[in-house]
Amino acid sequence: MAIRIYNQSQINEMRKAGQLVAQAHAMLREYVVAGAVLLELDQRVEQFLRDHGATPSFKGHGGFPASTCISVNDVVCHGIPDKSRLSNGDIVSIDIGACLDGWHGDSCVTYAVGKLDSQSAKLMKVTEEAMWRGIAQARAGKTIGDIGAAMQEYTESQGFSVVREYTGHGIGRKMHETPPDVFNFGEWGKGLKLRAGMTLTIEPIVNIGSARTRLLRDGWTAKTADGSRSAQFEHQLAITTGDPEILTKL
Numbered sequence: 001m002a003i004r005i006y007n008q009s010q011i012n013e014m015r016k017a018g019q020l021v022a023q024a025h026a027m028l029r030e031y032v033v034a035g036a037v038l039l040e041l042d043q044r045v046e047q048f049l050r051d052h053g054a055t056p057s058f059k060g061h062g063g064f065p066a067s068t069c070i071s072v073n074d075v076v077c078h079g080i081p082d083k084s085r086l087s088n089g090d091i092v093s094i095d096i097g098a099c100l101d102g103w104h105g106d107s108c109v110t111y112a113v114g115k116l117d118s119q120s121a122k123l124m125k126v127t128e129e130a131m132w133r134g135i136a137q138a139r140a141g142k143t144i145g146d147i148g149a150a151m152q153e154y155t156e157s158q159g160f161s162v163v164r165e166y167t168g169h170g171i172g173r174k175m176h177e178t179p180p181d182v183f184n185f186g187e188w189g190k191g192l193k194l195r196a197g198m199t200l201t202i203e204p205i206v207n208i209g210s211a212r213t214r215l216l217r218d219g220w221t222a223k224t225a226d227g228s229r230s231a232q233f234e235h236q237l238a239i240t241t242g243d244p245e246i247l248t249k250l
Contacts, residue, residue, distance in 0.1 A: 004177055005197035011238045017105030018236050018247030020098045024048050025109050032111040034088040042068045042081035049098050057097030057104050057175045069095035076205055076213050076222040076230045077166050088114035093232040104175050106201050107248035108234035120229055126158045127206040127231040138237060138244045140196045148186025151204045161211035168201040171236055194239050203234030
């Protein structure tokens with residue numbers, strides 16, 4: 001399948017969806033506290049998106065049952081929100097996707113719930129920095145391998161590991177447009193060459209322990225194989241000849 005290249009007018013439309021996702025995260029932040037019910041957080045996001053003329057990209061996507069992916073502590077990604085509650089000291093990754101006027105926006109933030117232990121706090125900081133290092137490589141003429149190598153080298157230098165099975169992706173009229181797959185690991189100069197007009201997500205998932213994961217029986221929820229904590233940060237961006245346009249940053 002060919003890589004999709006979007007013009008500036010189309011990217012501007014995509015940005016509207018990305019900005020709505022960013023606003024949903026800003027709205028949600030005050031509710032991510034000890035005692036919060038995961039399903040209620042999910043419902044709050046869905047209502048916010050619908051109130052702004054959008055639909056949740058994830059709901060029904062491949063059969064996914066919720067509007068958001070909410071992944072607590074050792075859940076790597078694709079956690080299904082239920083009636084369980086957050087506790088002080090938890091970390092929780094909340095992935096939000098919105099479809100607005102036929103264009104998709106997608107971003108994930110890991111939130112701290114109350115006071116964290118030092119290792120969890122470092123995990124969050126390293127994961128977010130890994131994302132920014134990947135984003136710095138996302139420009140025309142660079143490669144998918146450059147993005148992955150930048151994230152992997154930094155993460156491993158800090159004593160953590162990057163998840164292999166789950167990746168960033170192309171995005172636009174569809175939630176997942178592949179190619180490209182945007183790996184969280186890689187080799188400098190290897191892989192698909194980036195071109196201006198490509199739109200994609202960069203979303204490192206970093207574990208305190210082993211990079212290995214296991215999939216639960218629900219077919220969605222992925223956890224760390226060793227029970228260690230995991231964090232994820234994600235932005236959606238458009239490739240240019242200079243710095244990338246970050247579409248999900250307020």
